[in-house]
Amino acid sequence: MAVLFGGVACLALAGGVGVIASRRPVHSVLALLLVLGSLAVDYLLLDAQFIAVLQLIIYAGAIVVLFVFVIMLLHARSGEVARVPAVLPPAAAIPVCAVFGLMLLVVLTGAAIAPAAVGPAFGTVQEVGRALFSRFLLPFEAASIVLLIGMIGAVVLGKRLPPSPPDAGRPAEGPGEGRSKRRVELR
Template sequence: MIQNVFWFLTFLAIISACMVVFSRNPIHSVLYLIITFFALSGHYLLLNAQFLAVVNIIVYAGAIMVLFLFVIMFLNLRRETEVQKPIAVKFAAVISGLILLAVLLGALLKADIQPGSEVDSQIGLVENLGKVLFSDFLLPFELASVLFLVAMVGAIMLGKRDPGEPTI
């Protein structure tokens, strides 16, 4: 049963990722990318990484894709205004894509994958992530929180108006 779900999610992710690249309408490309992110979140759930799955849905499929849609609709892209690329650029893109595919296949063939090997089923749980985060990585975690606090205060100070400044 789980293998069928895995193959379905894999097929869905590959087809929707190809449709992101080959779709002519940019809004359709973004929608296919959202489907790809949901399929990847399904893979995270199969790997018992619930935290990564939820973060992937909230951050990528939720926030970033909404921003992409707003930018695409704001730009109002039309075929008449699109700059045509020379054949040399298209040829270089195909060659670089094939080189990337060769590198990925080479890394996959060199990987030592043992089917049926033991995997720790507790590795992706939020409880274990919290324990590691607050024990081994406490200092970097606190430094990141201070950095976020400073950025938030800076954004508030930059956005604050002067009392005597007229409103537009």
């Protein structure tokens, strides 16, 4: 068990480094898939079969596929392979590393946390369903509002606008262009 966990944890860490270190977006996505898959094995080791399956279906299945589609479509349009810098600028990287290093130190030097016992049915379909529709009913419904907002946002920001304002004679108002005086027609 411990050996398996160690192996899977190392795989997850390697995947995490791969996500941020690879120069091609596709490689980053594949590394992300590795992270998500190893986490699914972790859930299995915790006897949470249902959560492991959800992890595979939702994250490894739906979300990573979505990422791949986005990358594919962007490349199909621009016709070139985007190369992103592999490392953050030090101004951003150092504080982030410092904060997480400090937290890691705090957690590692702190008192060991006793593992909490969970019920035998933990993470099964019945248990998850019961929790979702009794104790977590309100958060479940609130999450649907978050999804609704996401859909409204996708439509209102993604729908194609007519090429020019309906009556071009009257200047369209709106927020100023600020310091930069460029005015770019958005298609």
